[in-house]
Amino acid sequence: MRFSKILKTASLFSVILLIILSVNYQANAADKENCLMCHKYRFLGRINEEGKKVNYNVDENLYGQSVHRNVPCRDCHTHITKLPHDPVTEEVSCANECHIKPPFAKENFSHKKIIEVYNNSVHSIKPEDPPEVKEAKPYCKYCHFDPLYEKVEEERVAFEETLSRCLNCHEEKGVTQAYKHITHRLRHKTSRPPQEIVKLCSKNCHENVELMKTFKVSKESLDAVETYKRSIHGKAVVLGSQEAADCVSCHATSSIHDVYKKDDPKATVNKANLTKTCKQCHEKVDERFIQIDVHSKIAREEKPVLYLVNIGLKFTFYGTIFGLMGLAFLETISRKKDGIKWLLRHGTTWRGKSKRKPKE
Amino acid sequence: MAVSSENIEISSKETEAGADYTYVEGVGNIPRDMYKYVKSDPLGDLPRYSVHIVIQHFLIFITFLTLASTGLPLHFSDLWWAPYVMSLFGGSDSARLIHRIAAGIMIIAAVYHLITLIAGTIDKILNKRFDIKKTQIPRKKDLEDLIHDIKYFLGYEQYRPKMEKFMYKQKVHYLAILWGTSVMVTAGLTLLAPETMAKVWPNPRFFQDLARLMHADEAIMAMSVVVFWHWSNVHLVPGRFPLQWTFLTGKITREHQIEEHFLEYLNNLKEIPEEREYMKNLLKEKGFEAERR
Numbered sequence: 068m069r070f071s072k073i074l075k076t077a078s079l080f081s082v083i084l085l086i087i088l089s090v091n092y093q094a095n096a097a098d099k100e101n102c103l104m105c106h107k108y109r110f111l112g113r114i115n116e117e118g119k120k121v122n123y124n125v126d127e128n129l130y131g132q133s134v135h136r137n138v139p140c141r142d143c144h145t146h147i148t149k150l151p152h153d154p155v156t157e158e159v160s161c162a163n164e165c166h167i168k169p170p171f172a173k174e175n176f177s178h179k180k181i182i183e184v185y186n187n188s189v190h191s192i193k194p195e196d197p198p199e200v201k202e203a204k205p206y207c208k209y210c211h212f213d214p215l216y217e218k219v220e221e222e223r224v225a226f227e228e229t230l231s232r233c234l235n236c237h238e239e240k241g242v243t244q245a246y247k248h249i250t251h252r253l254r255h256k257t258s259r260p261p262q263e264i265v266k267l268c269s270k271n272c273h274e275n276v277e278l279m280k281t282f283k284v285s286k287e288s289l290d291a292v293e294t295y296k297r298s299i300h301g302k303a304v305v306l307g308s309q310e311a312a313d314c315v316s317c318h319a320t321s322s323i324h325d326v327y328k329k330d331d332p333k334a335t336v337n338k339a340n341l342t343k344t345c346k347q348c349h350e351k352v353d354e355r356f357i358q359i360d361v362h363s364k365i366a367r368e369e370k371p372v373l374y375l376v377n378i379g380l381k382f383t384f385y386g387t388i389f390g391l392m393g394l395a396f397l398e399t400i401s402r403k404k405d406g407i408k409w410l411l412r413h414g415t416t417w418r419g420k421s422k423r424k425p426k427e
Numbered sequence: 428m429a430v431s432s433e434n435i436e437i438s439s440k441e442t443e444a445g446a447d448y449t450y451v452e453g454v455g456n457i458p459r460d461m462y463k464y465v466k467s468d469p470l471g472d473l474p475r476y477s478v479h480i481v482i483q484h485f486l487i488f489i490t491f492l493t494l495a496s497t498g499l500p501l502h503f504s505d506l507w508w509a510p511y512v513m514s515l516f517g518g519s520d521s522a523r524l525i526h527r528i529a530a531g532i533m534i535i536a537a538v539y540h541l542i543t544l545i546a547g548t549i550d551k552i553l554n555k556r557f558d559i560k561k562t563q564i565p566r567k568k569d570l571e572d573l574i575h576d577i578k579y580f581l582g583y584e585q586y587r588p589k590m591e592k593f594m595y596k597q598k599v600h601y602l603a604i605l606w607g608t609s610v611m612v613t614a615g616l617t618l619l620a621p622e623t624m625a626k627v628w629p630n631p632r633f634f635q636d637l638a639r640l641m642h643a644d645e646a647i648m649a650m651s652v653v654v655f656w657h658w659s660n661v662h663l664v665p666g667r668f669p670l671q672w673t674f675l676t677g678k679i680t681r682e683h684q685i686e687e688h689f690l691e692y693l694n695n696l697k698e699i700p701e702e703r704e705y706m707k708n709l710l711k712e713k714g715f716e717a718e719r720r
Binding site (some may be wrong): 372392399416 | 465469501509514519523562579582647655
């Protein structure tokens with residue numbers, strides 16, 4: 068009687084366990100209009116006019132985990148009006164309003180605000196730009212679709228700074244409350260580690276001197292990546308520091324996208340704004356401190372005195388080392404010849420026979 | 428160890444054959460190459476450094492290695508081994524902290540050394556025992572000793588020069604450390620607190636760059652001199668291999684003292700009766716007593 072009771076309980080538990088294990092947490096994308104009916108097929112695609120293969124498959128699992136999971140397809144792909152739709156010719160605009168209302172907001176969500184900041188910055192595409200420059204300038208997707216930009220790892224919280232980032236898009240009231248709720252998600256000026264920021268800015272762009280020449284950037288900007296990596300900020304970041312300054316720490320405010328040229332009064336690295344910019348980390352900043360060169364390069368033309376000092380130090384170094392080692396070498400040879408052994412044994416090291424010629 | 432301040436007559440004489448004897452009253456004629464005949468204890472026979480100097484050396488030794496191993500990977504951050512060395516110290520943010528703590532201890536050791544040095548000198552001046560020849564201050568004789576020694580190594584001289592407690596090698600090294608430590612501390616402070624030092628330097632832009640240059644250069648220089656010269660001189664050359672115990676015991680072996688610090692050995696003979704007794708008996712045993720003129 069008792070045995071069958073135990074058996075019953077055990078089988079009940081195993082059934083529950085089986086149900087729990089077999090539940091599949093499938094991510095569900097917002098697809099009211101059932102676009103996935105066609106786009107779920109993995110080899111949905113065509114060969115376009117240029118002879119390139121294009122795949123139109125949308126992986127529901129991947130999309131369901133992305134930040135845009137709650138945005139219906141046609142909120143961004145607005146030009147699609149009928150089914151089956153015509154070939155897509157226009158790019159998606161990130162400045163579109165979508166039918167998502169952020170928490171505590173009255174208006175529909177849009178990236179409009181940050182795109183305005185971007186459009187004013189040095190990175191924006193200007194009508195007077197020559198075509199190759201237009202081609203090379205980064206647009207939203209250039210950075211945000213970069214494989215470097217897929218995963219965020221966050222550890223600590225810097226409340227004020229990060230909140231000011233939220234306010235780039237969200238309304239202040241409410242989002243502050245919501246943000247308090249989720250602050251553990253964010254830290255620092257950028258949510259990404261400085262190593263990724265440096266890589267994103269330098270790789271294929273700022274470290275490519277030939278490409279930078281087409282933009283007619285200043286001489287300092289041409290060497291910027293190299294001089295940064297030689298600076299104490301750069302070295303600390305290369306070796307894994309989370310505290311040292313990366314590119315956007317100095318070159319943008321907390322809206323991140325407002326990078327300007329040095330001469331522009333809006334630029335964070337403009338002389339007038341340097342005190343404020345440096346103050347983010349260096350607390351006791353004054354007029355004298357901001358004279359210090361951050362992207363320092365000791366070259367013959369710009370810093371002749373330091374250049375000569377550097378050469379002098381090199382000569383002193385090699386002179387000293389080889390001089391001293393030569394002396395030690397000479398001394399050892401001579402003493403060995405005089406009959407000294409290496410080890411002190413039986414109370415003496417002078418156990419050998421001297422081969423020195425006596426003085427005449 | 429008994430110290431006697433009695434006056435003992437010392438005179439040196441070169442014979443016709445070029446042999447160099449030093450006569451010490453109550454001991455006998457000591458030939459210049461006596462170091463080949465004496466018995467030595469590897470742990471050291473004669474006093475050289477006080478316990479303060481041993482402690483200071485130990486502090487500098489530990490902090491120097493710490494500073495070198497936390498600083499080098501930063502300087503060579505683009506080389507493959509740098510991140511591995513950094514991770515030994517818990518990443519670059521904690522290595523930075525360790526570097527600063529070690530620097531603080533090194534500065535404390537340097538101040539400790541200066542205090543010992545100044546207090547010791549005042550004590551010696553008050554007791555009328557101060558002798559400029561026994562200090563680290565460079566003299567004309569040091570240059571002459573160096574030339575004499577090089578001549579000896581090349582075979583043009585028969586004996587090594589008679590040198591004081593600190594010979595030319597030690598003076599060069601000591602003065603280099605004085606200069607190097609001052610530069611490292613000043614440049615290091617400039618890198619540590621650029622805001623404050625920008626108020627001090629007349630031209631912050633120039634001096635910050637100079638500090639960056641000098642801190643790295645002096646560090647590499649100091650490390651290379653320590654590794655290639657200091658270590659080989661004190662631990663690797665014949666007679667010191669595999670380890671000279673002086674840095675722990677504060678004592679020097681008898682043969683080393685006579686070979687490189689002959690004049691200091693004569694001072695030891697004056698001050699230590701046991702050493703006089705030992706040398707007298709040894710001279711008799713080896714038959715040098717007969718050559719007294």
